[in-house]
Amino acid sequence: MRDPKERVRDILQAIAAIERYRDRGRAVFEQDEMLQVWFLRHLQIIGEAARALPEEVRQMAPDIPWPKIIGMRNVLVHGYFQIDTDIVWNAVQHDVPRLRAAVEALLKKLEEHDYGDH
Numbered sequence: 001m002r003d004p005k006e007r008v009r010d011i012l013q014a015i016a017a018i019e020r021y022r023d024r025g026r027a028v029f030e031q032d033e034m035l036q037v038w039f040l041r042h043l044q045i046i047g048e049a050a051r052a053l054p055e056e057v058r059q060m061a062p063d064i065p066w067p068k069i070i071g072m073r074n075v076l077v078h079g080y081f082q083i084d085t086d087i088v089w090n091a092v093q094h095d096v097p098r099l100r101a102a103v104e105a106l107l108k109k110l111e112e113h114d115y116g117d118h
Contacts, residue, residue: 004057004115007049008107014045015100022092029089036085039092040076046099047073057115061106064099 002010021035029035050058050069058066072091076083109115 002052004053005107005110007053008057008103008110010049011046011103012100012107014042014049015096015103017042018092018096019100022096026089029092030085036088039088040083043088043091043096044073044076046096047076057106057110060109061102064102064106069099 018039021038024032024035029039047069050064050066051073053066058064072087
């Protein structure tokens with residue numbers, strides 16, 4: 001089983017992957033199916049990693065909207081034909097950038113407390 005720090009790093013890697021292509025613009029996003037899938041996949045990874053974190057770890061970062069992140073993951077994974085590109089675009093443009101600093105702070109807390117190390 002992966003430890004919480006690895007899960008948090010998964011979130012940060014997915015954020016970095018999204019950031020690599022985020023500035024291409026809305027028109028490109030609407031036209032580029034591969035870009036849409038890229039964003040969807042990395043939002044799923046963020047949600048899956050968040051879902052797999054122990055509750056006590058999520059409580060260490062109450063400023064992160066964990067239920068919203070996990071809920072979005074559930075829609076992306078299970079609601080294939082209900083995915084709204086407006087929601088994906090807004091998440092990529094607004095939610096993901098705000099999430100980075102909070103997740104980095106959580107990772108720092110986990111590292112300082114040796115959380116999950118055996």
